[in-house]
Amino acid sequence: MFKMSKVKTNAMRILDQKKIEYNVITYDVIDGKIDGTSVAQKIHRDSKEVYKTLVAEGQSKELYVFVLPVEEELDLKKAAQVTLEKNINMLHVKEIQKNTGYIRGGCSPIGMKKSYKTFINESAEQLDKIIISAGKIGTQIEIEPHLLSDVTKAEFKEIIRS
Numbered sequence: 090m091f092k093m094s095k096v097k098t099n100a101m102r103i104l105d106q107k108k109i110e111y112n113v114i115t116y117d118v119i120d121g122k123i124d125g126t127s128v129a130q131k132i133h134r135d136s137k138e139v140y141k142t143l144v145a146e147g148q149s150k151e152l153y154v155f156v157l158p159v160e161e162e163l164d165l166k167k168a169a170q171v172t173l174e175k176n177i178n179m180l181h182v183k184e185i186q187k188n189t190g191y192i193r194g195g196c197s198p199i200g201m202k203k204s205y206k207t208f209i210n211e212s213a214e215q216l217d218k219i220i221i222s223a224g225k226i227g228t229q230i231e232i233e234p235h236l237l238s239d240v241t242k243a244e245f246k247e248i249i250r251s
Contacts, residue, residue, distance in 0.1 A: 098224035099190070099200035104232070109240055112231040113223065123194040123226050125159025132220070132229065136160045139220045139229075140213065142196045144185060144205070147174030152188055154241070156198050156221065157210040161249040171208055171246040197224035198241050207243035209234060214245050 097105070104111050116131040129136040136159050143155045143163055153172050155163050169177045182193050190202040198207055198221060213219050213234040221237065223230045238245065 096225065096228070098197065098228060100197040100222075100224040100230060103200045103240065104230070107240060109232070109236050111236075112218075114220065114229040114231055115227055116229070118227040128229065129159060129220075134220060137212070138216060138218070140210075142198045142222055144180040144189060144196065145177045146180050147172055147177050149174060152180065152203075152205045153177065154198050154201070154205045154207040154243075155210075155248055156207065156213070156237070156243065157249050158212060161210070163248060164250040167246075167248050167250075168208070171244070171248060172206065191222075191224055192226070195222055195224055195226040195228075197222045197230070198237065198243070199230075200224060204242070207241040208246045208248055209238060209241075209243045210248050211245045212249075213237075 114132050116128060125139055125141045126136055129139040139159045140156050141159045145153050145168060157163060165177050186192050189196055218231050219234050220229050220231045
């Protein structure tokens, strides 16, 4: 049902280089449904295991990366608190590729153009593995949350809207 990706993404190359274990999961994108909930359904996984990557900008113009369950919403107040910013706003979709090297729907927290301060929602710590974008639409990476945290130098924080 899942085929191994023949294409190595930047995120996969980094994980390989650091000898970090992960699984590749691919899904069909012909129907155009690439939102996180659709991806979870396509790969037959609980949406609580599938995480999305969001990029936001602080008042300081610094960029931040947030990794959270696909069905949850980033709480901008909590995001501002954990980043020590006065306020924070989502990066405009037109700015994503320029700043990360990834496109919307295929944004991985691993292997962005620059190393941005990254936060993973603390719910990930309760799971053995989470699923994130591999940096290409149609390709996901299944990885242990602490290994993801190590490779991205991320902190586990409460960042979702209650």
